[in-house]
Amino acid sequence: MNSFPIIRVITKLLIPYILLFGLYVQFHGDFGPGGGFQAGVIFAAALILYGLVYGLPAVHKVAPPKVIEKLTALGLLVYAGTGLACMLLGGNFLDYDVLNHGILTENHFLPEGQHLGIFLVELGVGITVTAVMTMIFYAFAGRERVTS
């Protein structure tokens, strides 16, 4: 798309705001509308837009396929790991109340257990959804036309 300067410039202007909105939806999800899934697809949409306009090699530099593949699993591990951490701290699986940190929580260094748990879990969902959506786009865009 080298011959479409308007599209390239507008895309460059738009992408930071899309990414920022994705982060807002992710980290403000417990206070406003949104959450991990919504943030993940918004973030992936920004990556896909970049890939569409600037080509697959360019977006591979920003988000290498190898990293993206590992992130799909990492998100799920963050989620399940939060649950396991609750168990290790003596609670039930995904029972965030045990994540309270005593002094750290009382002095507002860390949020309450429930806040912390929801934050971590939504982060896991966001990572997995971003990575899966981007990976599917890579898989489609990397294929060549079948010669008939």
Next chain:
Amino acid sequence: MMDLIVIPILALLAATAVTVARIRNLWAAVMFTGIYSFLSASWMLILDAPDVAFTEAAVGAGITTILMLATLSLTPRRHRKSGRLSSEDFEERPSKSPLVPLLIVTITGCALVYGTFDMPHFGDPNAPIQVYPQPSFVEKSQPDMHGLPNVVTAVLASYRGYDTLGETAVIFTAGIAVLLILRKNTDDQGTSESQSVTGENA
């Protein structure tokens, strides 16, 4: 005042749906499904479901449209005589009497409409959906979550956290399955000089 927004959106939704069903150009049909998703997102926003609207706008209007266009650009056009689909391409279908399908559709439609008679009136405060996910969730959520205002997030990520873990696992599994099916066997990512869907060939 709200009708001025609601009625045009619903009318446009219906018009777009009919257009998608009738149009023969596949590229145009994909673009119309994107428009349909965007209108649905606006409609979700009017129904006070902004998080669903986010998802619909990003997935339905954005990512799905791109994936469908990518698929179309990869599909061989062996069956076509010319560049575009024309009515002759569809003559291979067995042309039986349209009466049987029409009858089945009518019966199914009547059954579905009959089923809706049992449903509570729209917005009924005593409807099961307003009563059953226990108002206690809404009441308990504030003290339980130490003042987290978003009850939806509290239910999804905390009360029903185990379900959401399963949903995330489903997304992960689906992504792995797509990767296994679609990825090229020769692992030469990033260096493909050949024609691809994106930028290079435009």
